[in-house]
Amino acid sequence: MKKDPGYGAPSTPTARLRRRKGSTEAFPEVDKSNGDNLLVNDRNKYKSFLIRTYSTVWMIGGFTFVIYMGHLYIWAMVVVIQIFMAKELFNLLRRASEDRRLPGFRILNWHFFFTAMLFVYGRILSQRLVNTVASDKVLYKLVSKFIKYHMVTCYFLYIAGFVWFILTLKKKMYKYQFSQFAWTHMILIVVFTQSAFTVANIFEGIFWFLLPASLIIVNDVAAYIFGFFFGKTPLIKLSPKKTWEGFIGASVATVISAFFLANVLGHFQWLTCPRKDLSSGWLHCDPGTLFRPEEFALPEWFSEWFPWKEISILPVQWHALCLGLFASIIAPFGGFFASGFKRAFNIKDFGDSIPGHGGITDRMDCQMVMAVFAYIYHQSFVVPQNLTLEIIIDQIMMNLSYEEQRDLYTQLGQMIMERATGES
């Protein structure tokens, strides 16, 4: 299902498609047939188009279902996607002949994967875990101890893997083993950075996960449609099917839809409330100033033509504009990077898990760049201004035990009281 038939004779360049999903073309053919890519002219393309649409619908359906289920399930979905991505990428540069001479070498990869998972999720979710077991004294002590020695545990697991690697170095296979070691590290860093930030975002509110992810998808689809109808000037040599018209049209479309999508999504408390622990029940919270609608009176000339006198805008929509801008301009570079990488190593697709789309990494390449940006944006611009206070509170909750927290509280109270009486 990844194969595509060759193209007809090159004709008008107008039909040069901008299709991100089009990683199913074989590269040499694309270079030669700079011309005719009209979708309508090709029966087989209809069939592959159908297959792709089918998988897309399934993916979107599954995704919506998971969102409905809640934060914990979304996290589980992220972890599963991560495992699949890592598996694809681990297998990519593996050479079967060498591997046969190195029994147990693959387990090392998964050992590092497991260590990374323990480290990353331990850090992110430690506070939530503590809050979940706050009621139970015994469990609380256990969990606090675990969190206190979390860094050491992960470090020793890593060192164990490191020592194991050195002890399994075999003569004449050094280069292969070291390359695999470096490759493993790179994969884990790439996969875990973005999933760590994604999970951190999820627990701040599903909105901050759903909006960036949707924007990438919207950008893809919009770029395809614009390229389909107006595509003429090629964008970059790395991905010959992309066009400037598709790029610019998609950017405009993405920014506009970001604005409206934020409005729609912002009305659901399920999406906007942060989750402070690991429960999976319903959420109620005060959405905060960001999601409270504000009324803007429309200018005179506008209200003459349209029946609305004013529109309500959530302040978060302005943030969504920035996210949309990033999603359309910078995030595609993730796709270019992946394309370049595939060309460099002469691979067609990262895997073939998803019929018609390639592997999971093919779908996630732009998402990764976006997830990291969404987290950084959220931390820097959205989180309330009293950042220092939040940091200190986090520190207090995480590093101190129950009794120590109370102790701190009383001492702080005393300090404030003394100061008040001293000044008066």
Next chain:
Amino acid sequence: MRQKEQSPPPSPFTPPSARLRHRKHTKSQEVFPDVSKLNGGSNLLVDDQNKYRSMWVRTLSSFWMLGGVILILYLGHLYICAMVVVIQILMAAELFHLRRIVHESKRLPGFWLINWYFFFTAMLYVYGRILRQHLVNTVTSDKFFCKLVNGLFKYHMVICYFLYIAGVMWFILTLKKRMYKYQFGQYAWTHMILIVVFTQSSFTVANIFEGIFWFILPASLIAINDVAAYFFGFFFGRTPLIKLSPKKTWEGFIGGSFATVLFAFMLANILGQFRWMTCPRKDLSTGWLHCDPGPLFKLEYYPFPNNIAELLPWKGMWISPVQWHALWLGLFASIIAPFGGFFASGLKRAFKIKDFGDSIPGHGGFTDRMDCQMVMAIFAYIYFQSFVLAPGSSVEMILDQIERSLSHEEQQKLYAMLGQIFQDQKYGYM
């Protein structure tokens, strides 16, 4: 000054007992095939005139390095950090240079610039995070600078992120047909180098500001382990340790471990008595330090039990609690840290390089010296954060932080928020 070693021809009568375990010496001067052939032959140091000369060269450079380090220690935290940064730059330069294929990079003008660009971004990110609090404390006197620095730090992460993204975009835009593989290889290599170099140096710097003690003790232990292992291997070395480094022996390894642990115990005692070493530095000043070193460094008297006291002239020992921590550091330095050296050896064999560079006469490059130090520095930081930061002091630390960095209104706000959190915890979340 790195000369090729001519080892004496193997004679069937020289005992294998003289197989050396020596990290500092001729390891990097043997050509690898010779070593594997000579596995049964003699490596007696005393038999070789050339070895004396190379030993002399190495000792000379060692003394210069030692002298330089001592001078910098005397000057203070900021200068030590500067030294770490300089070593970092030199290491990165060595490693960047290693994989560069000269004729390929000629066709990619400005490509090596990308390496240094990522280096600069990483430095901004790492040191910005670590020194954030210290920088804030330094400029608290000046209102304007305070505002400026605080503003910069609020957006520190975004700034670094956009610098990085700009670098990635630049990289993608400079991808040239037919050179994709080389460029991606360089890109991955750059990232690996930066991660390796910056992880250990950031942890080193974090340790330095907690107290020079936590930098000098681990570093000395690695050096002591090297020297001790050499001497034990020299006199008793017989059974080879690992195929990767054929000059290492089990006798040297075990003897070195014992010596290192012993030295750790005693060195911690000596070093722990200097305020200059044990006091943490909270800002970026360079003046003298006064502080209460804390219960960790207070010497306590342990009287010997009666039967031992009769045998020895001393009735008891002065021990500070930190010496027990030092035992663990010594254990790690002698058992696990050498694997950093094995890793570097394996890497050099895999890519058929002799040394990472040739900056230090007789020793090779900076990376050759620093390979074990890197593993140790990370462990020292993690150990310190997990086991040394005593539980009681956290409350004081945080209270201290609150008093220093928050205004009166913010402190009251904090108090109110804490109260709210405790209430929520008591009654459970809705």
